[in-house]
Amino acid sequence: MTEHRSVPEHSDYLGEALHLLKLSGTFYCQSELRAPWGVDMPPFDDCLMMHIVTAGHCWLLVEGEPPIHVQQGSLVMLPHGKGHVIASSPEQATTPLFDIPVNHISDRYDLMSFGGSGEVCRATCCVARFDHVAGQQLIRHLPAVMVVNTWEEAEGSWLQSTLRYMAHEAQKLNPGGETVMSHLADILIIQAIRTWLEKGTQADIGWLAALRDPHIGRTLAAMHRNPEADWTIERLADVASMSRSGYSARFTDLMGEPAMRYLTRWRMQMARLHLKNSSDSMIAIAEKLGYQSEAAFSRAFKRVFGVAPGSVRKEGGVRANGVGVLTGESRVFDRA
Structure with missing residues (x-):
């Protein structure tokens, strides 16, 4: 066994742990949803799920939690991949996610258009895994639902600018756009965790x-x-x-x-x-x-x-360079 290397006296140990967070298999779906609409999202084991609302608003319903109104410029994350509903209203009937047709752009990116003819909600849904032990350890300490509502606040500028850039990349679909969006999604997830750590009382245990x-x-x-x-x-x-x-x-x-x-x-x-x-x-x-x-x-x-x-x-297991996909009849998150 080897001797340990020294650790600086005044290190940011929590920041060092966040530095170890490595997301893998990020998959995202850009959606245009017109009221009335409701989507029943299945659970994704060992995955993190995130919805980013870039226009309009929606409701998030998670068993055991009160309904959450998610407004434009807000981000909601489900760190444990728990099944849930997103809808135009809390009472809206829902359709299972995998029963909704999508335009499959790539292994990492889908486009979805769904609903009626009413008010529009544009959202990006991301599914990802942490591929380092630090990330898996952190996930266990995060709540079932995390919401970042900062559009009107000064510190929300990071969210506004990143969301706008994501929306721009999604609309243009220029060469390399998928890679850019994937990295932006990673940044949003890490920043959401940082925001919760700064404000969340559960971070003290x-x-x-x-x-x-x-x-x-x-x-x-x-x-x-x-x-x-x-x-x-x-x-x-x-x-x-x-x-x-x-x-x-x-x-x-x-x-x-x-x-x-x-x-x-x-x-x-x-x-x-x-x-x-x-x-x-x-x-x-x-x-x-x-x-x-x-x-x-x-x-x-x-x-x-x-x-x-x-x-x-x-x-067997996930490959280090795998890709997240929602494909075929089952369309399950799979990086094999």
């Missing part, structure tokens, strides 16, 4: 609070940067400039689990991504994560996930 803590955040950053290092409680406490007992108690209090258990779980989550996204040998993955033998790595993996690492590779 768990992993997010720990990243903000000057002592625990420092050790989390060290583990994230160097998961292969020969970490012990003593070494982590030294990085945190705390006593061993004080560090252990504070870490468990903030994170809800001991530091070494968190480290093992982080390593195994990274291992699972490596197994799905790469062709690296089992021993190569084990060594990348600080295990000197394949047997020790396999035992740790099975303790965390209940299955051997080889079974994850046999099942």
